[in-house]
Amino acid sequence: MPMDPKIDIDHEQCGQTLVLMPERCVFWREKKILIAADLHLGKEGTFRSAGIPLPEGPSVETLDRLDQALTRTGATRLVVLGDLFHGVGAVEAFAEVMTAWRNRCPELDIDLIGGSHDRWSGDLPDSWNIKVHKEPKRMDPFVLRHYPAAHISADYWLAGHLHPGVLLKEGTRGAALRLPCFYFTEHGGILPAFGSFTGVTRVEADARSHCYAVAEHKVVRVPRKD
Numbered sequence: 001m002p003m004d005p006k007i008d009i010d011h012e013q014c015g016q017t018l019v020l021m022p023e024r025c026v027f028w029r030e031k032k033i034l035i036a037a038d039l040h041l042g043k044e045g046t047f048r049s050a051g052i053p054l055p056e057g058p059s060v061e062t063l064d065r066l067d068q069a070l071t072r073t074g075a076t077r078l079v080v081l082g083d084l085f086h087g088v089g090a091v092e093a094f095a096e097v098m099t100a101w102r103n104r105c106p107e108l109d110i111d112l113i114g115g116s117h118d119r120w121s122g123d124l125p126d127s128w129n130i131k132v133h134k135e136p137k138r139m140d141p142f143v144l145r146h147y148p149a150a151h152i153s154a155d156y157w158l159a160g161h162l163h164p165g166v167l168l169k170e171g172t173r174g175a176a177l178r179l180p181c182f183y184f185t186e187h188g189g190i191l192p193a194f195g196s197f198t199g200v201t202r203v204e205a206d207a208r209s210h211c212y213a214v215a216e217h218k219v220v221r222v223p224r225k226d
Contacts, residue, residue: 003027003072007218011184011210014141014156020182020212020219023069024192026158034073035144036066037081037160038115040195041098042090058196059094063101066194070105078108079137081160081191082115082146084130091122102128113137115146115161148190157188164190165200166213166222178202179213181222 009020010029019027025036041059070078085091091098110130124130136145141156143149148159164183169176180192183203192214193200204225205211211222 009212009219009221011182011189011212013184013189016141018189019073021069021072022214022217022219023065023072024180024194024214025066025069026182026191027069027073027075031077031139032073032075033077033079033139034069034075035079035081035158035191036069036194037146037191038083038163038193038195039066039080039085040083040193041085042094060097061196062194063097065196067101067104070108076109077111079111079139079144080113081144081158082113083160083195084112084115085122089122091124095125098128099125111137113144113146148188152187158191159188160191160193162190162201162203163193163199164203165192166205166211167202168213168222177215179215181214182212182219184210 003019007022011018011020017029019029021027025034027034039062041062085094106129112130112132113136114132114134124132136143136157138155143155143157145157145159147161149157164181165178166181167176167178178200180200181203182192183190186208203211205222206225209224212219213222
């Protein structure tokens with residue numbers, strides 16, 4: 001399935017086109033780079049180690065969705081904005097599945113910007129050929145990072161970590177939906193968590209920001225509040 005203006009939305013930033021995809025990732029069109037944040041692979045394993053018998057389904061679905069995004073875009077490079085894996089023992093627990101996935105796309109360049117959970121998930125096998133960056137990575141005109149920047153700078157950044165989501169209401173007394181979203185401010189953009197097994201942190205679309213919700217198989221623009 002190719003890129004589709006009926007489900008994807010182009011967001012222009014710093015003279016570049018960021019295609020916002022319902023798979024919950026961004027395709028940087030000019031560079032042919034797919035950017036995703038917070039996959040949290042192997043999260044089920046950390047729960048199982050705590051005595052909660054969850055299956056591996058969500059992490060496998062996450063990789064399947066990643067395959068779909070890579071196929072749709074034809075991306076030659078993947079950048080993960082932190083938290084590729086979830087926690088203690090996650091790399092080891094999910095290694096067999098991850099190795100099989102990596103063997104299906106050996107030519108894909110992968111960069112991982114180290115995140116909060118990556119610190120204790122375990123070392124990645126050399127055979128996966130994933131380049132790990134302990135610091136934010138500059139890819140002009142952006143700085144790619146895990147944590148949103150705590151200070152204002154001239155560099156526009158793209159980050160993850162917060163798992164942004166927006167609350168959509170049907171009228172004043174109607175039903176409400178809490179959906180993951182892409183959130184762009186004057187200084188940086190925050191991607192939704194790519195992982196299936198994650199929650200959201202509520203953000204608000206105001207006059208100085210742009211918010212795009214992921215409504216199942218489509219990205220929709222959220223009206224701003226003046």
